[in-house]
Every structure is written in structure tokens, then in C-alpha cells.
Amino acid sequence: MKYEAFDRKIEDVGLQDGIAKLTPEKIEKTINEVLQGETGAKLKAYHETCVRCGLCAQACHFYVSHDGDPSYSPAGKVAQTMSVILDKKGKVSAEFIYKAAQIAYTECNLCRRCVHYCPLGIDTGYIMSTVRRICHKLGVTPQYLQDTAHSHSATMNQMWVKEDEWTDALLWQEEEARDEFPNMRIPLDKNGADIMYSVIAPEPKFRTHLIYQATAILHEADIDFTMPTTTGWDNSDMAMYSGDFEIMGRLKRDHFECAQGLKVKKIVMGECGHAFRSVYDMGNRWNAWKDYPVEVVHSIEFFAELLRSGKIKMKEKYPEPVTIHDPCNVIRGRGLMEELRYVVGEICETVVEMTPNREYNYCCCAGGGVINCGPPFKNVRVNGNKAKADQLRAVKEQGVTTVISPCHNCHGGLEDIIHSYELGLELKFLGDIIYANMVKNKAIEE
């Protein structure tokens, strides 16, 4: 077949050690378990009816960024992975699994932009997730991503944060914040609060200032909120991306049970995209919940509510011209494009839109667990998203200095792109700007 050669293999210890343990029998058996046990008419229909028209190609930033290399097109990636698996009924080699894993985990962000281009409504994101699921069950996963999944299973958070470290991080941020807001509290495990605020584990680990900012905003807005000290505080979900759906289900259950235990009215999630996907799209279905047991809102919606109701007022708007990067998990995934524009419009003077934008945005190339595959695959992300660099450069030429994106992964990915393509742009969360420029009635005078 014409696409047997795979010229871009990347050494990754997780993938290498994984395939070393495989036998042809194990591969075939595992694949058929997944295909027969977990997939059905959806996959079959996609496989049989895709008319190989290639229209989806230009949807994908990987394809665009590699000058139209067909092996990066959505249907091209399916052809090299799932199509072969199905056509050969699981009789594939270990080397093939390596390649399939590399493509599924690191060359697709599951961003689903391709769906906008496919006349038959074929969901490549779903197909790639299923390839990942197979690879997970075969034990062939990128090492860094697997580490986060292990962490989830051992600690119920993504970053090996220990229980006392988490509480410690919260107390530390509270203490810091009290210099500015003397009455500031981060209420821990408060029963019956209106809101449970949940974050992703990289926040206590690397970005504690985000906890400071978010809780300062909650404090200033007089919100009755709480943060749990027990597991369930971390809403992130890398197991979903590694294909470990058993852990994914446990994580979502834990997150909601934590909120239910505290008897809060709703959960507000920090500025993260993938965690949201896990809640509305993946984890709930695995747990067989059509709707989730406690209302969940993303920061974008929450900030919009605070600004609309006047609970938070801006002292001044952010003066520099900004552009908006639409995180696919909350935009194409949850339709928050206009809410995001409302919030940015309320907090910034000038907004210059990127093209394309809103639900047609290009992904940052970090999402879908790709950034979590770690350093071996950094260039895959950066080279795979020249398209984003071009988009950013175009708005920069119109005077934009700052990119706003309410998603942690997007920040990680865009940071690398901005740096590698020397774009010289600043990157901000909504919370960064709101915290810095809001009216602080409860703060001490400086």
C-alpha cells in the first residue's frame, strides 16, 4: 500500500516499551475486544460510507501546516490507522501499532474542525479516540501522557499532588491574598455553598497565581463559594485522552460526588477546555449519565454572569489591542463563542478578530492530550501549527499585542508557537485581566 512508509517516527519510551510486549495474538484479541465490545454502528458507518473525497483535508491545521501533506489530513490519518485495523480485522503488527499510536495521540487534537468540512458528517475525533482506546488497552501510550493517567489513578489528580500539598497551596494563596484583601478567605469544604470552584492540577503545581486571581475575583464579587480539600477538586482528565475510560469514569464520578457531598448548587470550572469536554461529552457518557448531576459552568460563563450583574466592575479596560483564541473544547465543544466575546468586550478596549474565528477556529495544537505527550513531541505541535502562527502574525500586523485564551492547554501550546515563530505576543487568561483591572472595593488602599 502506498502509505506504509512512516518517515516521521519519534522515539518515545512509552511507545517503545509498549510494543515490545505485544504479540500478534494479543494485538488481534485486544483490538477485537474493543471493536466488538465498545464500538458499533457509528464506527461502521463512518468506515463504510466515507467517500474518500478529501474535503476534510483543509480543515486540519496539521495538513495545512505541512503544506498539504495528505498523510496529515483527517481522512488520511484514519486511512493509516482505523481503516487498516478494520480491514485486517486486527491482524496488524506491533510496528503498525506504534505508528497508529503516534498518529492518534500526537497528530490529532480531537478538535473536530474537520466535521465542518465533511459532507457525510464523519467524526474523525471519535475515530482517533477509538484508536487511542485500542492503543491504551494494548499498553502502547506516550510516556508523559501515561504518567498523567497514572497520577489520576493513584491520586485522583493529574499532577501527583498530595493531599496536604493541595490544601497547603490553597492556604498559601489565601495568606498571600490577605495582604491585598484583609478579609480574604478560601473557604474549604464549606457545606451548602452556592458554588464549588474546581481547577486543574497544574494550577497548584505550576500556576498558583491563577488560584489567587480566581479566588480574589470570587471574594470581591461576594460569591458564596468553597473549594474541596478532598479528591474531586481536580476537574482535569488526561485518562480520557490516553484512552483509559475506566479512570475517566472514576474521575468524573469523583468530581461530581465531591460537589454533591458539599451540597453546592453548582460547579464553576477554571479556564480550561479539556476538562469541560470530559464533563459534557465523554465522562458522563461512560458513566451513562445523560445530564450531569450537578450544574457545571465554565469560567467564561461565570465571568459573563459576574460582569452582567455588576458584581464585578472594571476600573479600566485593558488598553492594549487584543485578539481572541477560541479554545475548541469550549467553543466548538460548548458554544461559548458569544459569551467569550461579551466578556472580552467588557474588559478590553480593542478586540481584533483572528480569521477564522469562533466555531471555525484552528486548534492551538496542544489540546486533545497532545501537549501532555511531553517533550519528545514538542516539535510535532509547533511544526504542526504553522497555520496558527500565520493567523497570529496577521493580527499582530494589525497592532495586536495580546492574545486572550481561556484554556490552559491553549496557553501551553500558544506559548510554544509564539516563542518558536518569534511572534512577540503576550498571552493572557480572562482572569489575568479581570483580576488586574477590576474595581477592588475589598482591597486595602495602596
Added chain:
Amino acid sequence: MYHSIYEFVIGPLAWIGWTVFVVGSIWKLASMWALAKKKDGSSIAYTRFGYGARSIIQWLIPFGTTGWKSNPAVTVATFIFHICLVLVPIFLSAHVVLWDQFFGVSWGTLPDTVADYMTVAVILAAAFFAYRRIAVKEVAFLTTYKDWMALGIAVSPFVTGFLAYHQIFNYQVMIVLHILCGLAWLAFIPFSRLSHMLISWYSRAYIGSEFQGVRHCKDW
């Protein structure tokens, strides 16, 4: 001799072709539905008629979607191809006469010249698709014998019908070939890539429901 062959293809073979098409299509749809009910419960749970219909209608509008807009040539070819592909066999006067002769049912017909132009349009569109299969990198990469087969089967009744109508080559041979191709066309619908004719309504309705209902976003 010729007469008995003709009688055979237009008689028993036609019955076989139509039966395979009808029974095969019902089996295809029913088995897919049964499988979906058994294995894709969470997908069925989110499928909504309104969202599905909206998505289908949007994609039936030429240039109504991002995908169509970004590929004008493919869009024009696709719409012409599919519209003519469906209308010509149904409304061709020669076909309507056959229905009348066999079953005594009849309906309006297309003027022969119009049908002739539409036939040429189908052939040209198919030629364009064939060209893409060879010349456009991302399409060539995906193309397998199944795609050539689907294209070949889809266009063959039109090529042979055109040749027969214009009495090019031997009319008698052509008309038999034409009938054979037409029956193959029908019989392959449930069992090849042509099954997108049956299934894509479902996949479109489903993904439309997911996007509009769950993700609050367009799928076009």
C-alpha cells in the same frame, strides 16, 4: 438468441437486481439500526429530529456550508452529479415507458434532450471526480479500488445509456450492457461505498444533533 438475452436481463435479472437493492437496503438500514441500538445508546440518546433535519437541509444547500464554500468546483460537480444521477433514471421517458408496459404505472417525463444533457453532466462530473482521484494529492492518498469501483458502477449506466441512445457502437449490445450496469448499480448500493446514499442521512442527523444539541454549535 439476442432476443432471449434481452428478455432475460429485462425480466428475471431485473427482478433479481431490484430485489437485491430493496431487500439489501432494508437489511442494511435495519441491521445498522439494530447495531446502533445495541451498541451506540449514548449516541441515540442525543439524536434529535429537529437538529438532524436542520443539518441535512443546510448541507443540501449548495454553498450552504463551510465545506461546500471552500471547494467550489467539488460543490458544483457534486450537486450536478447527484441531482442528475437521481432524476435521469426516474424521469427518463424510455424508463417510464417500461414501467407503464410492465406495471401499468406512469408519471411525467423529462424531454429527451434535457435527459441527454443531464447524462452528459453526470459523465463529466464523474470524469472530474476521477481526475481528482489521480491528481489531487489528498484524494489520491485515500483512494482504493473500492472508490474506483463505486465511481465506475455509478457512472456506467450513464455511459452505456448515452452510447445506446446515440446508437454509437452496436445498439443491441449497448442496451443490454446498459441494463446490466443499471442493475449492478442498484444491487451495489447496499454493499459498497454507494451505501452512503442510505447511511449518510443518519450520520448527518446524528452529528448535527451532537453539534447543535450537545455542543451548542453549528456543524456546517
